[in-house]
Amino acid sequence: EIRLSLVGSEMCIRDSPMMYRSGLILLAVLLSSCSVLPEPQSVRLFTLEPANWNTRPATPEHDGGLRIVRPETSDMLATSTLLIQDSELSFQAFGGARWQSDIPSLWREWLLNMFWEDQRIAGISSDSDGLQADRELNSRLSAFHVRSDQQPWLAIIQLDTMLVDTSTRRIIASRRFRAEAPLSGNSAEDAAEALSQASKEIAPALTQWVADSY
Numbered sequence: 001e002i003r004l005s006l007v008g009s010e011m012c013i014r015d016s017p018m019m020y021r022s023g024l025i026l027l028a029v030l031l032s033s034c035s036v037l038p039e040p041q042s043v044r045l046f047t048l049e050p051a052n053w054n055t056r057p058a059t060p061e062h063d064g065g066l067r068i069v070r071p072e073t074s075d076m077l078a079t080s081t082l083l084i085q086d087s088e089l090s091f092q093a094f095g096g097a098r099w100q101s102d103i104p105s106l107w108r109e110w111l112l113n114m115f116w117e118d119q120r121i122a123g124i125s126s127d128s129d130g131l132q133a134d135r136e137l138n139s140r141l142s143a144f145h146v147r148s149d150q151q152p153w154l155a156i157i158q159l160d161t162m163l164v165d166t167s168t169r170r171i172i173a174s175r176r177f178r179a180e181a182p183l184s185g186n187s188a189e190d191a192a193e194a195l196s197q198a199s200k201e202i203a204p205a206l207t208q209w210v211a212d213s214y
Contacts, residue, residue, distance in 0.1 A: 044188060045100045046082065048107075049196035051114045051203035062214050064134035065123030066115060067166065070108045071141040071159070077103050082188055083145035084153075091145065097188035103144055110199060111137070118207040121214065135172070135214060136164040146183065146191045153183040155194035157202060163213050173213035177202045 076083070080102050082094040099106050108126060115124045125131040143158035158178045162171050179201040181194040 041096055044097045046097060046188065046192035047100045048110045048199050049193075050110070051117065051200050053117050057120055060122040061120045061211055063122045064214070065125060065132065066121045066210065066214075067125050067127060067129075067131070067133035067136045068108055068111050068115065069127045069136055069138045071104050071139040073104050073141045073144075077141060077144055079103065080106075082191055084191070085145050085147045085149070087149055094188040094191060097192075104141065107141055107144070114203050114207065115210075118211075120207065120211045133166055135210075136166050137210065138162045138164055143178075144195065146194065148186070153186055153191075153194075155181045155183060155191065155198045157195065157198045159202065159206075161206070161209075163210060173209070175209055177206055 076091060080099040082097045082099060083091050084094060085091050101109075112124060112126055115121060123131075123133065125133055127136075139159050139161045141157075141159055143156045145156060147154045147156060156178075157180075158176065160174070160176050162174045164170065165172055179198040181197040181201065183190040183194045
């Protein structure tokens with residue numbers, strides 16, 4: 001007789017040709033059902049470089065608080081995808097690369113860090129903290145991607161902002177901020193660096209505008 005060893009069991013097939021062929025067919029079916037899963041593709045996670053400040057005020061210009069609200073975005077920007085716009089109507093994603101969190105949360109954390117470093121307003125918090133504040137910075141991030149339909153590729157950020165009085169819900173001021181920065185290459189790392197540079201270009205104008213409008 002012929003013995004076939006399977007995982008956890010043993011099958012005996014006697015010398016009948018029909019039984020032998022049936023046993024081989026059964027073994028082939030069982031083995032074909034076992035497949036080797038491909039190794040998962042590694043994904044690189046990127047974040048924005050923080051804004052750098054050369055000078056800071058000795059004391060805050062405003063004693064009140066500023067609440068940074070998570071920006072609104074389109075559904076396309078509500079993910080952690082590193083986006084490329086290859087035509088007026090078409091977007092695609094960098095393969096194997098993502099932001100470390102969804103874009104609205106990434107941008108809110110970057111804004112929080114920027115205003116903390118700026119130090120012109122005494123109290124900085126986010127909408128997730130649930131703290132009282134005199135003013136609230138609401139915004140809509142309408143562009144945060146790379147354009148590849150020109151050379152060199154170009155990183156684009158557009159942010160529409162509103163400074164709101166939290167006691168009356170009155171809009172004190174509103175302004176659009178936009179910045180562009182060329183990529184040094186066509187990789188995901190080049191894209192993250194260029195978007196960081198565009199963010200840094202917005203930073204001084206945004207913090208100055210909030211301080212002046214406060």
